Amino acid sequence: MIERLYQHPHLPFLVGFLGRLGVILLVGHYRGPTLWENGEIATSVVEGRGFVMGITGRLEPTSWQAPGYPYLLVGVWKLLGNGWPSYLLISILQALAVSSVVYPLGWLAERWFGRQAGVVAKWMVCGLPLFAWYPTRISQVALAMSFFPWVVAGWIRLRAESPRGLVLAVGLLTGLAGLFQPMILAALGILVGILWVVALVRGNRMAAGRMLMAGFATVLVLLPWTLRNFDIHGTIVPVKNSFGKEFWMGNNPNATGSSWAPGGREEITSAFPPKCFAYREQLSEMELFGAMQAEGMEFIRSDPSAFFVRTGQKIVWFWTIAPANLVRHSLGGEAVQFRILHAGYWSLLVLLAAAGLVGAGLPREYGAVLASFFVVYSVVYGLTHVGQARYRGEMEFVLVPLAAAGIVAVASRLWRAFRAPPSDSPTGVKGSGRLPDGTGSGQDSD
Numbered sequence: 001m002i003e004r005l006y007q008h009p010h011l012p013f014l015v016g017f018l019g020r021l022g023v024i025l026l027v028g029h030y031r032g033p034t035l036w037e038n039g040e041i042a043t044s045v046v047e048g049r050g051f052v053m054g055i056t057g058r059l060e061p062t063s064w065q066a067p068g069y070p071y072l073l074v075g076v077w078k079l080l081g082n083g084w085p086s087y088l089l090i091s092i093l094q095a096l097a098v099s100s101v102v103y104p105l106g107w108l109a110e111r112w113f114g115r116q117a118g119v120v121a122k123w124m125v126c127g128l129p130l131f132a133w134y135p136t137r138i139s140q141v142a143l144a145m146s147f148f149p150w151v152v153a154g155w156i157r158l159r160a161e162s163p164r165g166l167v168l169a170v171g172l173l174t175g176l177a178g179l180f181q182p183m184i185l186a187a188l189g190i191l192v193g194i195l196w197v198v199a200l201v202r203g204n205r206m207a208a209g210r211m212l213m214a215g216f217a218t219v220l221v222l223l224p225w226t227l228r229n230f231d232i233h234g235t236i237v238p239v240k241n242s243f244g245k246e247f248w249m250g251n252n253p254n255a256t257g258s259s260w261a262p263g264g265r266e267e268i269t270s271a272f273p274p275k276c277f278a279y280r281e282q283l284s285e286m287e288l289f290g291a292m293q294a295e296g297m298e299f300i301r302s303d304p305s306a307f308f309v310r311t312g313q314k315i316v317w318f319w320t321i322a323p324a325n326l327v328r329h330s331l332g333g334e335a336v337q338f339r340i341l342h343a344g345y346w347s348l349l350v351l352l353a354a355a356g357l358v359g360a361g362l363p364r365e366y367g368a369v370l371a372s373f374f375v376v377y378s379v380v381y382g383l384t385h386v387g388q389a390r391y392r393g394e395m396e397f398v399l400v401p402l403a404a405a406g407i408v409a410v411a412s413r414l415w416r417a418f419r420a421p422p423s424d425s426p427t428g429v430k431g432s433g434r435l436p437d438g439t440g441s442g443q444d445s446d
Contacts, residue, residue, distance in 0.1 A: 012102045012122035016131070020095035023132045030087035033138040034331055035073070037065050042073035046082075055245075056288055057281040061232045064285065066240045067225055068180035069140040087138055094135035097146035101125055101397065104153035109401035111156070112366045113356070113408070121404035128400075129345050130393040133334070140180045141390040147177035148184055149397045152369060155188065158214055159195050159207050167210050171217020178222055181394065182239040183380065185218075191372035195365075233286045241286070244293030246384035248274055250314065251296035251307065256326045257314050258387030264329035264336070268385075315382040321346070322387040335389060342389055349396065352403035352410075359409025366401065373398050 024030065035042070037053065041062065044052045051070065053062035072090070080086040102122040110118025125131060134142040154170035178185045192211055199208040222238055229237035249259050254272040256262060261271035269277075276283070276291035283291065300307040317323075321343045327335035335342070362370075373395045381391055 009106075009122075012106075012126055013099050016102060016126040017095055017099040019126060020099060020132050020135050021092065024088070024091045024095060024136050027136045029136045029138070030091050031084050033087050035138055038069045038073060038139060041065060041070040042077065045070065045074050046077060053285070055280075056283055056285055060285060062285055063229050063233065063237045063240050064242045064245075066140065066179055066182055068176070069143070072143075073138075090138060091135055094142035094146075098131050098135050098142050099125075101131075101146055101149040104149040105397060105400050108149070108153050108156065108366075109404045112363045112401055113360050113405035116408045117360075117401065117404040120407050121400050124400055124404055124407075128396070129338070129341055130389060130396065133338075134390065134393065139390075141393065144177070144181035144184070144394045145397065147173070147180060148394060151177050151184060151188065152191070152398075155192055155195065155211070155214070156365065156369075158210050159199065162206065162210055167213045168217055171214040172221055174214070174218040175221020178218070178239055179225065183376070183394065185238070186380070187372045187376040187395070190376065191368055194368045194372070233284070235286065237286075242289060243384070244289030244291075244296075245269075248292035248296040250383065250385040251299055251310070253299060255310065255385075257310065257317060257385060258322055258326040259385045260326055260328055260387065262325055264325060264327050264333070311382045314384075314386050315378050318378065318381045318386045318392060327387045335387065338389075346392075346396075349399055349403050352406035353399045354406065355410050356402040356404070356406030356408075359412075360402075360405040362402075370398055370402075 041051055041053060044050060044059065049059060051061060051067065052059045053064050054060075055062070055064060073086075076086045076090055080089060102125045105125055106118045106122040109121035131145065134145060151170070151174050154166070154173060158166055158170050174184070174188065192215065196208055196211050199205075199211070226236065226238050229235075229239075229241075246259075249255070249268050250257065252268070252272065252274065254261070254268065256268065258264075259267055261268050274292050274295050276288060276295060280288050321339070322335075324336060324339060327333075329336055377392065377395055
């Protein structure tokens with residue numbers, strides 16, 4: 001069966017896209033979407049005020065949000081106007097983008113765990129609930145989910161191969177991804193740093209050089225926006241900087257661990273405003289966020305031990321699920337509506353990954369990928385706040401190859417136990433993840 005599926009490499013993409021298109025039409029969010037801060041900024045750009053926001057009580061140039069999605073909105077509005085046809089088009093484009101990740105995830109799973117895991121990983125993508133939900137939302141989440149697997153696969157391939165144009169493509173795609181969601185830059189910084197050092201230690205100067213050149217291309221993509229931010233704020237902001245605000249939301253006398261007050265009806269900054277909000281109209285955006293960060297630090301210094309407990313609790317919630325009364329109940333409240341589905345599919349994904357770890361092991365190269373994303377996301381959300389599915393959803397793809405290996409390993413054992421005659425049972429290698437009709441186990445890429 002696996003071999004037959006392998007003969008149709010584009011079928012998972014097609015099935016996934018058609019399924020997501022059906023969800024888009026069924027949910028119908030494009031008819032009256034919530035645009036959040038991206039919509040406010042895009043409206044200001046279209047109306048000639050520039051890339052501005054009004055968190056200080058007056059419109060001023062902002063670095064609260066990354067520029068990618070607001071300018072996507074602007075471009076589509078200019079093409080089709082600010083109405084449902086634009087949002088339907090964006091939703092379809094997001095469904096196409098999300099569906100495309102079957103290719104990098106299939107390639108990565110095959111590289112690390114073998115051909116069968118690669119096929120399984122492609123079909124797993126079709127069933128991930130967040131990959132169906134977020135194309136219906138008009139926000140950067142679906143595109144971030146789409147960029148990340150392609151970028152990781154690009155850097156991994158760049159380490160081992162040098163086909164023409166790959167260096168430039170990886171650098172440009174990484175920079176573009178960063179302009180939509182700069183968290184990828186932090187995770188990649190650790191991952192690429194590890195791969196680069198390994199290449200140097202092993203004397204692979206060609207691979208190290210390719211990575212440096214791709215990094216240079218990434219910087220060139222980010223540079224115009226970084227220069228714009230420096231001109232406005234007088235400090236280096238590569239893409240965006242709202243850390244002070246998010247840090248305060250997770251570290252203040254009324255902090256809940258999420259961005260919402262108890263009950264999930266009011267954001268924490270509205271229910272219990274920081275002291276600096278009393279004079280925020282006298283501050284610039286960066287000064288306001290700096291003041292909020294200072295308040296958060298002051299609170300931490302008042303009880304350092306409680307900070308570590310609070311941070312640990314947020315990390316636990318990030319990798320499990322936050323309490324229902326601390327997530328958003330308004331504006332759809334999908335974290336409440338789909339709570340059981342969210343917890344259920346994530347638990348299954350983790351269990352399958354654990355089965356893959358036991359049955360197929362952990363290639364060192366893949367371990368570096370997992371470590372990079374787990375460390376960055378744990379630190380960032382442990383210091384700030386949790387409670388939205390999109391936070392972890394952006395990086396859940398890193399578990400797909402290991403979960404696919406888990407499915408192959410479990411299927412292999414079940415086949416040997418219930419289908420193969422005892423005298424003809426394949427010996428194989430323990431943990432190889434090899435089915436009787438398979439083509440081999442994964443390779444321990446390092």
